[in-house]
Amino acid sequence: MAGAAALTSAGILPRTSLADWRPSATIRGSVPAPAGGSSDVMGRYLAAHLQTAWGQSAVVENRSGGGGTIGASEVVRSAGDGQTILIGNPGPNAIAYSIFKNMTYKAEQLQAVSNMIRIPNIVSAHPAAGVKSIGDLIAFLKANPDKLTYGSSGVGQSPHLTGAWFLQLTGLKMTHVPYRGAGPALQAALAGNVQILFDNLYPSLPQVLDGKLTGLAVTTPERSASAPDLPTMRESAAELARFDVSSWFGVFLPKTCPGEIVEALNQQVKLMLEREDIKKNIAAMGARPDYGTPQQFSDFVAAETTKFASIIDREGLHLDVQ
Known part of the structure; x- marks a missing residue:
């Protein structure tokens, strides 16, 4: 051959x-x-x-x-x-x-x-933040600029850019806290050191299903078969109608x-x-x-x-x- x-x-x-x-x-x-x-x-x-x-x-x-x-x-x-x-x-x-x-x-x-x-990537919140949806997050940020922080696995990583694009499209502000990898970022969110977490679907999804974090949305145009009850970013706000990150x-x-x-x-x-x-x-x-x-x-x-x-x-x- x-x-x-x-x-x-x-x-x-x-x-x-x-x-x-x-x-x-x-x-x-x-x-x-x-x-x-x-x-x-x-x-x-x-x-x-x-x-x-x-x-x-x-x-x-x-x-x-x-x-x-x-x-x-x-x-x-x-x-x-x-x-x-x-x-x-x-x-x-x-x-x-x-x-x-x-x-x-x-x-x-x-x-x-x-x-x-x-x-998909996933957006979640610490339960103490009182944010239960992307709509809630947008409303809170409009009323309280710069009051929340969001964590990611590092500067320039896909989860960080997911958060950055969300803020660009909505014209809102949050302080980014980068961590050295997805594991430390997740631990920070679970401890309440950051209120919002942008992450890959795993390892965050099990924490959402266990109620340790509140799932807000997935970032692909379609819902995830692993979390069918979680809405997409596109469903959640008119400003996010073209949102697509995976x-x-x-x-x-x-x-x-x-x-x-x-x-x-x-x-x-x-x-x-x-x-x-x-x-x-x-x-x-x-x-x-x-x-x-x-x-x-x-x-x-x-x-x-x-x-x-x-x-x-x-x-x-x-x-x-x-």
């Missing part, structure tokens, strides 16, 4: 069918985040699927740091032979281009293959990868997401499958990059990669 090297030859070769292409060496799934998070989980699901489907060893390598840009930059520099795959997310693949002044790669050096899942986890390859490899990997992502065991595992994460063609995913990522660039510019957030 034709290996990756053959696919990079001149155009005199006939187009390789999706069924024919196979990697010729170990597949490396680069996860630009620590072990245990959603990026890592999806990377391991994909690696296991590809190992079975393609009959080639597949490993996951965690390369955290720099808001995910360290792991992404390694994929950019890798050979375009289909052996190295990036499990991307909004940090290194949409937010980083606007927030970091010293980026080591450009968006056009990667090509989108397919998204895998989307997970944590998404998709697949990218170096731009130098031939189209045949991109299409073959896209097909395998689709097949993985159609498996009943994977559907069940994804649902348990509070996520929904979000397969798309390379063009659909590319268009989605471009729109996400534009959206976050606008939020970041209005906030004046410009950092250096650490």
Whole structure:
């Protein structure tokens, strides 16, 4: 069967069918985040699927740091032979281009293959705040400017930008308190050190279901199957009619990868997401499958990059990669 090297030859070769292409060496799934998070989980699901489907060893390598840009930059520099795959997310693949002044790669050096899942962010409140809905929060902030604080997992992270966009669209103010990760932010909210928390759906949702936090809304256009009683931001206020923020986890390859490899990997992502065991595992994460063609995913990522660039510019957030 034709290996990756053959696919990079001149155009005199006939187009390789999706069924024919196979990697010729170990597949490396680069996860630009620590072990245990959603990026890592999806990377391991994909690696296991590809190992079975393609009959080639597949490993996951965690390369955290720099808001995910360290792991992404390694994929950019890798050979375009289909052996190295990036499990991307909004940090290194949409937010980083606007927030970091010293980026080591450009968006056009990667090509989108397919998204895998989307997970809503969630807005919650400490019960003592007396805020039971987004409408309540807006009314309180209008009457009491700067009286509330909101926590997030860190400056420039998706939950922080969720809160920033909410305030931009409503013209209101809250003081942002960034923490070093989702865990410390959640603990601060549970202790009442911040009144409002913008977070990924997990780990906050169990605390909402237990009554330790009051759920106000999810941030995707549709309600979450994991919390169907929680309204969306769009439902909650006219100013938020176009609100749409999620944590998404998709697949990218170096731009130098031939189209045949991109299409073959896209097909395998689709097949993985159609498996009943994977559907069940994804649902348990509070996520929904979000397969798309390379063009659909590319268009989605471009729109996400534009959206976050606008939020970041209005906030004046410009950092250096650490």
